[in-house]
Amino acid sequence: MPSPDRELISNSHLGRAGRKHAAGRKVFLPLSLSLAFITTACAASPDEPSRVLPKFSAVVPGVALSFPRDFGAHPTFRTEWWYVTGWLETPEKKPLGFQVTFFRAATGLDTSNPSRFAPNQLIIAHAALSDPAIGKLQHDQKSARDGFGLAYTKVGNTDVRLDDWTMLREENGRYQTSINSRDFSLHLSLTPTQPPMKQGENGFSRKGPQPEQASYYYSEPHLEVAGTIVRDGKSIAISGNAWLDHEWSTAYLDPDADGWDWVGVNLDDGSALMAFQIRGKDGCKIWAYAGLRDRSGKMTLFTPQEVNFEPQRTWRSPRTGATYPVAMRIRTGTTEWLLTPLQDDQELDSRESVGAVYWEGAVTVTRDGAPAGRGYFEMTGYVKPLKL
């Protein structure tokens, strides 16, 4: 489960930070702009009857996911993302974390504009590399409007492009993704070893106490990674394993929600764990979920009451001042999972360019005290609004 939600939330803060930057002659924030679309009900001028505003589809239970159709985009829903995270290993056996994310956001603007530049859909992408040798994330982001074949998400199959950042699912199910960022390039192929893991009730994933607070959501755990990384003009071959989330929705979060914590773990025994909690303004749990699929494909679901996140150790970001519980204990029923970060500073701070701030990092995981696997942990909504 994804991080854009986090952005949704932190966006209310972002907006403010962004404004300050704009006034101070910083580049305006196209991303926070697009995120504004995600969070805010579009305030179109009601006095113009000629406007044709899109009606977004609602997320309802009982709709079966259908593949390969649902690998593709769902433009009638407001937001959607393909979110890949994972662990890589260099030829020197050094570990690296990576994240490649593509978002689609429908703007809700007048769809009768015949211009090919009409900004009906925006594409946003984030990429990050977590290398303990560097001590913090290397990251980059991009955004554009859908159009001209330069930026798109396609219906029917995972085929997403934002200039020269691409993600494509081949016939055989293998994903090819290519990122050319400021500090690094990634060219990865991700091969599934297991069928998609439908989260929640067969892909209907609730995010809050209200039934409409939900998304369609499946994951592809245990992806085998092979490819190259180019840094400082040097290309190195890498291998590893990754986790893909694909999620789409229209109304997502509870109005009281302030952020969330999410983890996806590829367990060494071939099983997969996904857990999240939605936090309220005071840090309390508004909603939670955990799903554990064993090697044979048997899914165990936990109720919100059975899932508990307990901070073990915090780290304070020197850049944003936010304090993140970088080591977290998660209880699912009677099982206790302990997350330990690859490095503490895995904060993605892009306020200078696009405005989003969240923590997205590689973690090792123990199950009831024994090493169990590796995954990615995400924390959003920890940056407090600036008090002026």
Next chain:
Amino acid sequence: MTASSSRSTLGLWLLSGEWRAHRLQIAVAICAIALGVALGFAVHLINAAAFNEFSAAARSLSGQSDLQVRGVQSTFDESLYPLLAQRPEIELANPVLELDVAIPGNSGDRRNATLKILGLDIFRAAIISPDVIGIPDEDRLFDMLEDDAIFLSPAAMGWLKVKRGDTLQLRVGTQAIKLRVAGGLVRTRAGQRLGVMDIGAAQWRFQRLGQLSRIELKLVRGIDHDRFKTALARDLGERYLVTETADQEARVANMSRAYRVNLNMLALVALFTGAFLVFSTQALSIVRRRSQFALLRVIGWTRQQLLRQILLEGALLGSLGSLLGLGLGYLAAAGAIYVFGGDLGSGFFSGVKPRLHFDSLAASVFFLLGLAVTLLGSAAPAAEAAKAKPAVALKPGSEDTALSRLANPWPALTCLGLGALFAGLPPVFELPVFGYLAIALLLIGGIALMPRLSASIFSMLLSMMRRMSGTLPALALARLANAPNQAAIALGGIVSSFSLVVAMAIMVASFRVSVDDWLRHILPADLYVQTTAAGDARGLYPEEMKSIAAAPGVSRIDFFRSSQIMLDPARPAVALTARPIDLTDPASILPLTADVMEPSLLPEDAIPIWVSEAMVDLYGFKAGTRVDLPLGAPGPAPSSGRTPPAFIVAGVWRDYGRQFGAIQMRLSDYRALTGDQKVNDAALWLESGVKPEQVITWLKRLPFGEALEFSTPGEIRTLSLNIFDRSFAVTYLLEGVAIIIGLSGVAASFSAQTLARAREFGILRHIGMTRGQILGMLGMEGACLTALGIMFGSMIGWCISLILVFIVNPQSFHWTMQMSLPWRGLAAVALTLLALASLTALMSGRHAVSGKAVRAVREDW
């Protein structure tokens, strides 16, 4: 005290004594220098400030892009955008739709008629041109993409009197558009009027679907800009231009250069007349102190010391004048920028609010210029004074010989000869450098020839007079004929000032008459209908054209389609007008020059175009030449492989409206080529008895009638001539200044002479002449001199006006004109000058005859 210091004390004492005694003359000389320097410096400062601001504003629009791709026409098809964006050498392509959109109700005022609006893709533009990004309201971030939102620069908000949240009314073609002012821009130049919208919204709202104005490119690091630029230009073909920001600046510079240089030349003319005044002041002052200097020589001053002393006086005069001029110039520039902005009536720099910078380099140049001119004015008299033999100089009456060197005709004749030669030379860097040199040489040579000419003419007159009665005229003429060199100085003043007056008056009159004739020729219809004043008018659709043509009382209607094409990235765009043109008689609507093809000789396989004179000078489009024009249906792909249609220049016409070139072609050809069926303007011929007002009333009732603007040829003519007169107002000022300088030359000359001639007047009184008779004699001398000066001034002025009309103007602005002489005005100025000069001579002489006659004679002996 050492000898040298005592000498310098003596020098100072001499100087202060001389200056104290002739405060007025010194002040006038200083003022003249100051005026010339001030004018030049002010013009330079204003133009530099305006030019810098204009370039900076233009630069801020294209942001940090490495290259820009634009079409030869004002827009091109957007399908080029993805092609460019995907080239591996290009890191970022930023598509831009730039429009000048009409402000309803402002069309009468050319400079306030349109608002520049950029349609931008925020996701691309934020990286390449972060300054021109809108700042939305905090809780309405998506206004950045909304199709009804526009962001305005502070200057635009102030000018349009709107603020955030207000509604802005705009017009495209016949359609009104309402936009919501959603906020300001990150950073724009002071005075820069700019609106920014989402590019998709702009394409839709302004009916520019599928069109872009330019694509700004940021290249991948390490790509060789020049090589890539060449390669890209080759790939894109002739319908597109690949430019750098430097090209843009060159275009701005080219646009205004002729205008800037000509203004500076006017300032130099003022400086030149100032220099003449210094010369006359210094020469007479030296003549007056001739015996003083001789005495100094006798008591041990060397020639060099004397020379140095006189040059020092000149330098001091020049420095004072130049410093004063710099101060005045800076103040004048500041005042002019405050009142008019940077636009000195040319329209080149409208819409910018430049900041004035004290340019120390320019200040030094103008200071040195003022100083050099003064030293030049002092050099000849100083050399003469230093050369004089003390014994001879001590004797009274030797003043005239002091200036006799000026009577040598050869330098003057050389100047005139060179001037004639230079007049025939071609322009340098598209500037009439030799034309201006020829004018200067003509003026110098003419003035230098004065003493000799005046002596022979007055001698001739004297011998004729002898046969007639009248002592006074004989006395006056005798004086003028026998002391020609002193008279020459006053004469020189009159000649130089009057010749400048004549030259400028003839030039302006010729221009005005030509423009008036031209306006008559190009406005043959009874009523003109326009959709919008300038720029990116959508124009009228065919059904709207039909409605207009259906107006009762209209006997004929011609529709016009005007647009712009850019043939050279370093030059301003060329105006293209398509209209019905009769192949057999193009002269009926075009003011053709003699450079025209015989209609029967027009080839079948080429499309005829008629070009303005500027096209000949700038692009070599002579009549009869086959040329390529990048016109055609807006095809998507660059280098589509189609052979472009051939064009032939069927004729050259005169255009005083656009100095950067204009092309006219037949509307049918244009439509066949481009598929563009719309028009901007219409010319209506009315049936006899039908008044324009009736037709206007009828047309205003059409559904789109509110968007139409009407003008009669009379109104257009009046408006155009008003603009013309305003832009030449500065020359009238200069004419006035020249006359004042000429008169003060007369005053200086006569008051010095009458002082020197006190003995002569004393003797005349002794032999029985009355005071009144002496004054009459002086007035007559003044009148004779002035009359001669006016005569020569007219001749020289006429020659200069020939150069201005037939050389300087065509070379600077690429248009020719017919010569016409403003006889009546010139005669009036001449008579006024004659009366004023006689009066001045009289007034200057009054002082000399005020004393007792006996004392005047005694004093000297």
